[in-house]
Amino acid sequence: MFTRILIVISLQAAIGFLVLPKIIAGDIDAQGLYKKHCVTCHGNDGTGKTDLGEGLGARDFTDKEFQNSITDEQIVGQIENGTKEKMFPFKDKLTPEEMKALVPVIRAFGG
Numbered sequence: 372m373f374t375r376i377l378i379v380i381s382l383q384a385a386i387g388f389l390v391l392p393k394i395i396a397g398d399i400d401a402q403g404l405y406k407k408h409c410v411t412c413h414g415n416d417g418t419g420k421t422d423l424g425e426g427l428g429a430r431d432f433t434d435k436e437f438q439n440s441i442t443d444e445q446i447v448g449q450i451e452n453g454t455k456e457k458m459f460p461f462k463d464k465l466t467p468e469e470m471k472a473l474v475p476v477i478r479a480f481g482g
């Protein structure tokens with residue numbers, strides 16, 4: 372009896388372990404994350420024309436040249452590590468999956 376319960380519990384743990392990360396990844400509201408964490412500086416339209424964005428020198432995400440000059444890895448790296456005295460790092464606030472999910476949001480501003 373006890374062994375059966377144990378088997379059931381460990382099976383559930385194993386299944387949960389395999390299935391959960393996928394469900395969580397699919398549930399990320401990347402637009403919501405952008406609105407919550409990025410809009411103050413980068414703006415709703417991604418141009419960076421906000422008081423903070425202009426003051427700190429955020430680039431225009433709708434600019435094709437900007438889009439061509441940056442790789443997806445660099446976007447994730449920027450979100451992760453920020454830039455000293457300009458953009459604070461998000462590695463303690465967002466999970467790696469959330470940071471990756473923000474890449475298409477940034478790309479979408481480029482049209």
Ligand code: HEC
Nearest residue numbers: 408409412427428429430446449450454457458459461473
């Ligand atoms: C406090 C204001 C601020 C916040 C909040 C902020 N950023 Fe930034 N971000 C900046 C500034 C300023 C730069 C330019 C940094 C530089 O010149 O190195 C920048 C640069 C970037 C870049 C690289 C483009 C470039 O200009 O070199 C990306 C991509 C980016 N931010 C994405 C994000 C995302 C995604 C978020 C939200 C998770 C976010 N930022 C939150 C201010 C901010």
